[in-house]
Amino acid sequence: MQLYTYWRSSAAYRVRIALALKRLAYESVPRHLLRDGGEQRRADYLELNPQGLIPGLEDDGFFVGQSLAICEYLDETCPMPPLLPPAARDRATVRSMALAIACDIHPLNNLRVQQYLRDELGQGEEAVMRWTRHWIGRGFTALEALVARHSMDGRHCFGASVTLADVCLVPQIYNARRAQADLSPFRRLMAVSAHLESLPAFAAARPEAQPDAE
């Protein structure tokens, strides 16, 4: 398998965690998001992924984009350890937490959105950072309440084992730290993240451990 990745991409970070949890070997194919206008927008990559976004996974001639679709593909083709719990209602809850990050926080802070704010709407660095921190704060406030409701041990977003929600949380915390967001109101999220970051699979997937890290 080949993973199109960028060390700082938090969406790719999710997939790297899932691959590491499942102990799946893969080749990293880095696409630098800033070099030459963004290697994710090069014609050869657009042919694979017309969205021009990282990550993308290639598995024996099959290509799929979108980190959560990739994680669920890996979960279905390599079920152990599972990223989703067995009961339908629990699966729905875990997905709702993962999507709260992947659909409602991350896209608002994505590179192309920040570039549009700067380049097209003329916003300065401080305004872009305010925007980023605002949406992280709104999203994490809701997530903190969801974790209070659904974590059984204070070390996982849901129940007492790693799920897709955890796979999304740690990379979003990484983004929040990069944006210097105030994380002090999110005691539960920080406790969950501290535990997860101590696990070998999460450590192997972290940006600084990637071959293309700068």
Ligand SMILES: N[C@@H](CCC(=O)N[C@@H](CS)C(=O)NCC(=O)O)C(=O)O
């Ligand atoms: N919903 C997508 C988001 C992918 C995404 O936005 N990736 C970012 C990196 S984290 C990217 O490729 N940005 C490039 C750009 O904005 O041009 C997913 O979960 O895979």
